[in-house]
Amino acid sequence: MKRVALRLLVPVLLLVGWQLLASGSVQAPRPSTVLEAAIAMVRTGDLLSGLATSLGRVFAGFAIAACLAVPLGIAMGSMPTVERNLDPLVETFRPIAALAILPLVILWLGSGSGAAVAIVAYAAFFPILINAIAGVKRIEPSLMRAALTMGLTPLTRMRVVLLPAALPSILVGMRIGLGIAWTAIIAAELAVGAKSGSSGGIGQMMFVFYAYSIDLNGMVVCMIAVGIVAFTLDRALRWALAITVPWSRI
Amino acid sequence: MSTPKIRLDAVSKFFGGSVVAVEKLSLDIRDGEFLAIVGPSGCGKTTVLNMLAGLEPATSGTMMLNGKPIEGPGAERGVMFQDYALFPWRTVRGNVEFGLVYGPAGQGLSPAERTERVERTIEMVGLTGSQEKYPHQLSGGMRQRVALARLMANEPEILLMDEPLAALDAQTRVILQDELLRIWGQDRPAPERRTVVFITHAIDEAVFLADRVAVLSSHPGRLKQIVDINLPRPRGDATRRSGEFARLCQSIWELIREEAYRATMN
Numbered sequence: 001m002k003r004v005a006l007r008l009l010v011p012v013l014l015l016v017g018w019q020l021l022a023s024g025s026v027q028a029p030r031p032s033t034v035l036e037a038a039i040a041m042v043r044t045g046d047l048l049s050g051l052a053t054s055l056g057r058v059f060a061g062f063a064i065a066a067c068l069a070v071p072l073g074i075a076m077g078s079m080p081t082v083e084r085n086l087d088p089l090v091e092t093f094r095p096i097a098a099l100a101i102l103p104l105v106i107l108w109l110g111s112g113s114g115a116a117v118a119i120v121a122y123a124a125f126f127p128i129l130i131n132a133i134a135g136v137k138r139i140e141p142s143l144m145r146a147a148l149t150m151g152l153t154p155l156t157r158m159r160v161v162l163l164p165a166a167l168p169s170i171l172v173g174m175r176i177g178l179g180i181a182w183t184a185i186i187a188a189e190l191a192v193g194a195k196s197g198s199s200g201g202i203g204q205m206m207f208v209f210y211a212y213s214i215d216l217n218g219m220v221v222c223m224i225a226v227g228i229v230a231f232t233l234d235r236a237l238r239w240a241l242a243i244t245v246p247w248s249r250i
Numbered sequence: 251m252s253t254p255k256i257r258l259d260a261v262s263k264f265f266g267g268s269v270v271a272v273e274k275l276s277l278d279i280r281d282g283e284f285l286a287i288v289g290p291s292g293c294g295k296t297t298v299l300n301m302l303a304g305l306e307p308a309t310s311g312t313m314m315l316n317g318k319p320i321e322g323p324g325a326e327r328g329v330m331f332q333d334y335a336l337f338p339w340r341t342v343r344g345n346v347e348f349g350l351v352y353g354p355a356g357q358g359l360s361p362a363e364r365t366e367r368v369e370r371t372i373e374m375v376g377l378t379g380s381q382e383k384y385p386h387q388l389s390g391g392m393r394q395r396v397a398l399a400r401l402m403a404n405e406p407e408i409l410l411m412d413e414p415l416a417a418l419d420a421q422t423r424v425i426l427q428d429e430l431l432r433i434w435g436q437d438r439p440a441p442e443r444r445t446v447v448f449i450t451h452a453i454d455e456a457v458f459l460a461d462r463v464a465v466l467s468s469h470p471g472r473l474k475q476i477v478d479i480n481l482p483r484p485r486g487d488a489t490r491r492s493g494e495f496a497r498l499c500q501s502i503w504e505l506i507r508e509e510a511y512r513a514t515m516n
Contacts, residue, residue, distance in 0.1 A: 142335035149303055150349040150404060151325030160352050164339045247338045247384045 029217045034224075037217035046205070051225060054185050054201035057113055061120025062174075062181045069125050069177075070170060073132020078162065083133070090129065098123035098184045102191055116188045116201065123184035124177035131176070135169025136162065168241075168248035175237045182230050202226060253317065254278035255408065255445045256302065261311035263297050270470035271297045274311070277464060277473060282443040284434065286456035287464045288502065290510045294471030295449045296332075299412050302447060303329045315408075325354045328406030332413045334397040336385040343381040346372055346399045355404035371403040374433055391422040395429075402433060408445045409434075415455065427458055428486060436483045453506075457498045458485060465505050468513060474505055 015031050022028040029037075041047040076083040076090075098119050105122075109115040139162065147161045189203025200208075202222055209218040256279040263272040272294040279285050287295050300306040301313060304323040313320040315327070328349075336345050347368045350356030356364055372378055375395040385393055394414060401409060415423045415430075435443045450456050456463045463477045479498060481489055489495055 140333075140335070142331045142333055143337060145303075145305055146329070146331060146335040146337075147352075148305065148323045149325075149327065149329040150353040150355065151323065152352050156352050160348075161337070164337070167339070245339065247386060 027216065029220045033217045034220045037215070038221045038224075041218065041221055047202075047221065047225060050200075050202040050205045050222075051229060054189065054203065055229070057116045057189075057201060058120055058178070058181045058185050061117040061122075061185070062124050062178055064117070064121040065124035065177060065181070066128055066174060068121075069128035069173075070132050073129045073170070073173075074136055074158075074162070074166065076129075077133040077136025077166070078158075090126070094126045094130075099187050099191075102188065106192060111192045115192045116185060119188040119192070120181045120184050124181040127176040127180060128170070128173040131173025132166065132170050135166035135173075138169065139165040168245045171237075171241050171245060175234065175241065178233055178237060179230065182226075182233060186226060255281040255283075255316065256447075257312075257314040258298075259312045259314075261298075261301065261308045261313055263294065263301065263306070264309045272301075273470035273472050275471070275473050277476075279445060279447060282440050282445055283461045284443075284446045284448065284459055285462050285464060286448045286450060286460035287466060288450055288453055288456045288506070289466030289471065289474075290468045290506055290513045291451065292471075292513060293466040293468035295451075295466060296412055297471070298466075299329075299410050299447065299449050302408075303327055303410050305329075325349070325404065326407045328401045328404050328409050330397050330401045330409070330411040330414045332416060334385075334393050334414075336393060336396055336400070338385050341382050341384055342372065342377055342388070342396050342399075343368060345385070345396050346403050348400060349404040353404065355406070368403055371399045374402070375399040375429070390418055391426065394418060394422075394426060398430070398433065406444070408447065411446065411448045413449050413451065416451070423455070424490075427455060431459060431483075431485060436485065453499050453502045454490075454495075457481075457495060457502065458489060463502060465502055467506070468509055477502055477505075 019031050022030040038047070072086075076086055101122060102115075102119060105115045105118050109118055143161055143165055144157065147157045152160070185201065186203040186206070189201040190207045192204075202225065206219055206222045209215045209222065256277075258275055258277045258279075261272060261275045262270070264270055275298065287298060289295055297306065301308050302320065304320055304327070315324075337348065340348065347364065350359065350364050350368065359367070369378075369381075372381060375398055377392065377395055377399065380388070380392065385396065388396065394417075397414065401411075415426055418426065434446060448456070448459060457479055458481075460479050463479060465474045465477060466472065467474045477498065481492070481494060481498070
């Protein structure tokens with residue numbers, strides 16, 4: 001009981017402070033007005049369907065990124081020749097922010113879901129790749145040797161030693177990647193898919209509130225919703241990590 | 251005398267072209283014998299074991315196993331590593347059954363026979379009740395037993411052990427030395443025993459366990475002498491207290507004392 005009260009202390013103080021600071025101004029959103037807006041947005045279903053659209057894009061882009069980055073990371077981590085050839089390419093593209101490739105993506109894929117998914121995939125790709133490479137490289141050499149001396153074939157060694165040994169690191173990369181993917185989708189939707197309403201996703205919704213209806217309360221509702229989703233995603237992944245790799249303390 | 255199980259003939263190992271780890275090592279290892287290799291640090295003990303395991307090629311010389319050259323790792327040679335090399339994502343049972351499930355050692359075994367052998371091996375090393383635990387939940391001594399069980403479950407012809415007791419405290423070591431001899435089969439007649447090559451830096455351990463002790467010198471690693479250990483089996487605490495045991499330890503110590511001092515002082 002006491003612990004719950006302590007945990008709630010900071011959020012409650014923040015809300016009270018916000019209400020007090022904002023009450024002097026007519027335009028500034030206040031907790032009370034934001035709450036009203038939130039209830040209205042939930043009632044119409046706009047908020048949830050906007051979030052659903054964005055989440056769908058995030059999962060699609062994330063899945064594409066993982067399907068490409070994990071095998072490539074394993075190849076780069078276990079085969080020095082592959083790494084030597086691909087590392088310069090990866091390190092050249094890695095610092096280029098996802099938003100910087102936006103113009104190209106819109107040019108190639110138009111301004112719909114496809115472009116948003118591509119941006120997400122690009123953003124999530126690198127953290128998954130880098131962690132997969134590191135995970136494979138950090139495998140204790142004696143584990144691979146033990147498998148060798150027990151007469152395992154190369155494919156079996158990869159499946160039952162290399163993969164599980166690198167798995168904790170791969171999952172950490174996925175957790176970071178998913179966080180970045182969620183950040184990228186908001187930014188991507190601000191620019192892509194200039195459609196009104198929920199079909200543009202939560203990012204597009206924020207853009208509409210900002211540029212057309214100038215509804216600050218709605219914008220704040222979107223911001224809070226984005227934060228809550230990010231928090232939930234991260235907790236879910238941490239939980240999944242604890243379930244799938246119980247031997248690893250990460 | 252019967253043909254040797256393993257024959258090393260003028261085996262040398264250089265690292266980086268110039269560093270000589272092992273030089274012209276010739277050694278016959280008999281079927282069913284417990285051979286210990288001792289020597290000061292830097293004598294290439296681990297290198298010899300890795301070459302026998304097929305994990306490192308020799309730079310020159312020949313290594314024969316059952317009359318055929320050793321060209322790589324093989325399931326008939328089981329290795330116990332100094333750091334145990336347990337798979338952290340597998341439980342005690344998962345580790346012990348590993349070679350039987352994924353390697354050639356389990357071929358021809360029905361699932362029931364496999365389970366039976368795994369459980370019997372776990373019981374043999376005294377880990378019954380801990381089958382579902384992960385390596386990080388175990389003490390050093392227990393991990394060592396898991397590694398030993400994983401090795402024994404595969405029933406390899408030859409057991410290659412690289413300082414398997416080095417990381418343990420003194421009491422656990424003594425207990426596991428006794429256990430190791432029991433599991434190896436010192437109560438059984440010699441032809442039923444497996445061939446063991448056991449690397450250690452502890453002279454008393456080598457004398458207590460082995461039929462013969464190969465003493466290596468360092469920089470480069472050369473075979474200095476082979477000492478026959480004719481202490482009666484089964485061995486136990488009475489062996490450790492005997493005068494013959496002390497005399498053998500002393501004579502091996504004298505063989506390597508000078509170099510050990512030099513290595514320590516440098």
